[in-house]
Amino acid sequence: MASVHVRDLRKRFGKTEVLKGVSVEVPNGSFAVLVGPSGCGKSTLLRTLAGLEEADEGTIHFDDRDVTRLAPRDRDIAMVFQSYALYPHLTVRDNLAFGLRLRKTPEAEIAARVAEASETLGLGPLLERLPKALSGGQRQRVAMGRAIVRRPSLFLFDEPLSNLDAALRAQVRVDIRKLHDRLGATSVYVTHDQVEAMTLADVIFVLNKGVVEQAGAPLEVFDRPATKFVAAFLGSPAMNFVDVRIERAEGGFRAAGQRGLSVALDAATFGDSLEDGRAAVLGVRPHEVELGEGGVSLAVDLVEALGPESYAHGDLGGGAFVARLDASSPVKKGEALPIRLRTVHLFDKETGTSLRGAR
Amino acid sequence: MKRRVSPAESVAAHAVMVIAVAFALYPVLWVVALAFSGARPPAPHVLPLPTSPTLRPLLDVGGASRDGTWLFGRQLMNSIVVALATAGVGVGIAIPAAYALARFTVLGKEGGVRALLATQMFPTVASAVPLYLLLDALGLLNSRTGLVVCYASTSVPFAIFQLRAAFEAIPADLEEAAMVDGATRFEAFLRVVLPAARPAIAVTALFAFMSAYNEFILAATLLGREEMFTLPVVLQRFVGEYDAQWEHFAAGALVVSIPVMALFYVAQRHLVAGLTSGGVKG
Numbered sequence: 001m002a003s004v005h006v007r008d009l010r011k012r013f014g015k016t017e018v019l020k021g022v023s024v025e026v027p028n029g030s031f032a033v034l035v036g037p038s039g040c041g042k043s044t045l046l047r048t049l050a051g052l053e054e055a056d057e058g059t060i061h062f063d064d065r066d067v068t069r070l071a072p073r074d075r076d077i078a079m080v081f082q083s084y085a086l087y088p089h090l091t092v093r094d095n096l097a098f099g100l101r102l103r104k105t106p107e108a109e110i111a112a113r114v115a116e117a118s119e120t121l122g123l124g125p126l127l128e129r130l131p132k133a134l135s136g137g138q139r140q141r142v143a144m145g146r147a148i149v150r151r152p153s154l155f156l157f158d159e160p161l162s163n164l165d166a167a168l169r170a171q172v173r174v175d176i177r178k179l180h181d182r183l184g185a186t187s188v189y190v191t192h193d194q195v196e197a198m199t200l201a202d203v204i205f206v207l208n209k210g211v212v213e214q215a216g217a218p219l220e221v222f223d224r225p226a227t228k229f230v231a232a233f234l235g236s237p238a239m240n241f242v243d244v245r246i247e248r249a250e251g252g253f254r255a256a257g258q259r260g261l262s263v264a265l266d267a268a269t270f271g272d273s274l275e276d277g278r279a280a281v282l283g284v285r286p287h288e289v290e291l292g293e294g295g296v297s298l299a300v301d302l303v304e305a306l307g308p309e310s311y312a313h314g315d316l317g318g319g320a321f322v323a324r325l326d327a328s329s330p331v332k333k334g335e336a337l338p339i340r341l342r343t344v345h346l347f348d349k350e351t352g353t354s355l356r357g358a359r
Numbered sequence: 360m361k362r363r364v365s366p367a368e369s370v371a372a373h374a375v376m377v378i379a380v381a382f383a384l385y386p387v388l389w390v391v392a393l394a395f396s397g398a399r400p401p402a403p404h405v406l407p408l409p410t411s412p413t414l415r416p417l418l419d420v421g422g423a424s425r426d427g428t429w430l431f432g433r434q435l436m437n438s439i440v441v442a443l444a445t446a447g448v449g450v451g452i453a454i455p456a457a458y459a460l461a462r463f464t465v466l467g468k469e470g471g472v473r474a475l476l477a478t479q480m481f482p483t484v485a486s487a488v489p490l491y492l493l494l495d496a497l498g499l500l501n502s503r504t505g506l507v508v509c510y511a512s513t514s515v516p517f518a519i520f521q522l523r524a525a526f527e528a529i530p531a532d533l534e535e536a537a538m539v540d541g542a543t544r545f546e547a548f549l550r551v552v553l554p555a556a557r558p559a560i561a562v563t564a565l566f567a568f569m570s571a572y573n574e575f576i577l578a579a580t581l582l583g584r585e586e587m588f589t590l591p592v593v594l595q596r597f598v599g600e601y602d603a604q605w606e607h608f609a610a611g612a613l614v615v616s617i618p619v620m621a622l623f624y625v626a627q628r629h630l631v632a633g634l635t636s637g638g639v640k641g
């Protein structure tokens with residue numbers, strides 16, 4: 001077990017800088033998720049942690065051990081690859097034992113650890129098979145097994161579920177988290193799936209174009225996104241954004257948009273960032289909307305009924321807007337739906353940083 | 360979707376196959392028939408059956424001796440040793456080269472590969488004379504070593520091509536997984552890449568073996584003493600200018616084929632393709 005301290009990591013491939021000064025702190029024993037859109041540098045960061053890529057600048061410490069320049073095999077890590085990377089010429093048993101054999105572990109110990117891992121992951125009946133005789137889900141479990149027999153101080157996962165079908169993915173996601181809770185080893189997990197990120201993580205790092213946009217506990221990041229990018233990336237359906245101007249009004253400030261949109265802003269939440277005439281972006285999550293007279297109306301042009309809930313699509317203040325409603329809500333296409341916004345977020349129009357917290 | 364095959368279709372398919380096989384085998388059967396013929400010259404007829412059957416030609420060829428040494432045995436050994444050494448040396452040189460070309464940024468990679476390809480354009484005869492002079496200077500004329508040096512150097516470029524493609528087809532993930540698991544780069548190569556490339560290596564080695572085993576022009580040029588001959592040269596001597604001993608030629612050809620058949624039989628197991636499938640992705 002180890003804590004991970006990444007400071008100001010930079011990595012370039014030729015002319016493109018892929019990591020532009022990334023800092024990441026993962027406490028001992030916690031499950032960290034690196035999440036972000038495709039190409040943002042998640043895999044590169046993980047591979048740098050593994051020692052498969054060398055950092056151009058910055059340092060990596062596991063506890064207080066500087067591993068920045070160490071070879072992968074000297075870092076005491078195990079990694080589960082997106083492709084699983086099972087050794088095609090070895091049986092499942094030998095795949096599991098491979099790392100232990102390289103480290104000259106006594107055969108009795110190897111047998112015990114392989115038995116334990118195969119018990120945990122239900123690999124027993126597969127032990128004598130070659131990888132080509134396994135299904136995708138079974139390969140994924142073997143890849144997990146190969147990592148856990150090593151008992152490393154750090155687990156690295158690069159999108160280990162992306163090759164599984166949706167039902168299996170949900171199942172394995174739960175299994176991975178349970179396994180983590182049992183083993184207690186520090187884990188760093190890469191995904192671009194925000195559901196995986198939210199459900200698995202103790203601490204979540206949202207990456208965008210080679211920088212960490214925000215780090216924190218999943219719900220904290222979800223509830224208080226530091227930037228418009230984070231707000232848009234987490235949550236499904238995504239947060240609605242409407243261009244507004246901040247205006248002074250009776251007893252405080254309000255956000256004014258097109259088509260008569262007017263939303264009162266809470267001075268306690270937004271503090272000094274409320275300046276008369278400032279251009280901003282109003283953010284509202286679909287589920288932070290409820291029916292009721294609140295001065296806002298949604299011009300509905302489509303209703304999606306999903307069963308337990310419905311989504312009303314329409315126009316609000318000149319922008320596309322989605323509202324989540326109870327299935328029982330009587331909403332029809334073409335209606336001007338009166339709604340109340342329970343929680344609103346405000347972002348700077350230029351930089352996209354949240355105007356909350358600038359108290 | 361598997362469709363049920365009607366008996367008529369099955370018969371037709373088998374008939375076509377039998378005809379095709381017979382067509383391909385007919386000349387071979389003739390050689391076999393000749394090898395057991397006692398009559399000189401063997402009379403040609405439609406069915407490949409020996410005229411006055413005898414083991415004479417086989418015994419003549421196989422039993423050839425000189426000064427008390429078993430000449431044919433020695434020549435057979437020459438062929439086998441030279442071909443095995445060519446395969447070993449050629450593949451041994453090609454493996455590291457091909458791996459480097461497949462995995463690393465090598466200065467002048469594409470140019471070098473093209474130059475390698477260019478060497479394949481020249482026929483062997485073109486280099487026979489310079490090779491003769493070179494080996495003469497090195498004192499390697501009339502030796503197995505000299506022949507192996509020539510054969511290996513001609514088999515290396517093709518082997519590099521074959522193996523480079525094979526190494527490129529092995530995902531880098533596999534080596535990286537091995538390195539994370541505790542291997543050095545070299546151990547990862549030895550324990551993961553080489554086994555995964557085994558079918559390709561076997562095919563490449565077999566190819567080098569076959570081309571050395573069958574090679575005639577260089578062997579005839581570079582070998583002057585009968586006890587150094589490889590079998591293609593020996594066979595050629597049976598059908599000389601004035602006196603064509605066809606039954607001896609056929610008997611020799613039969614014996615020459617045996618090691619090759621044995622080799623194919625043994626190699627079969629290693630040639631099974633698709634060994635890499637399944638290691639990566641689903």
Ligand SMILES: Nc1ncnc2c1ncn2[C@@H]1O[C@H](COP(=O)(O)OP(=O)(O)OP(=O)(O)O)[C@@H](O)[C@H]1O
Pocket residue numbers: 013014018036037038039040041042043044045192
């Ligand atoms: N070996 C390499 N050489 C050159 N460019 C690379 C290399 N590896 C990655 N890149 C580039 O670095 C950027 C980040 O790649 P990375 O694989 O880290 O993205 P990612 O966040 O993991 O994306 P995904 O979700 O698609 O896996 C991409 O633009 C990619 O093209």
Ligand SMILES: [Mg+2]
Pocket residue numbers: 042043044
């Ligand atoms: Mg990736």
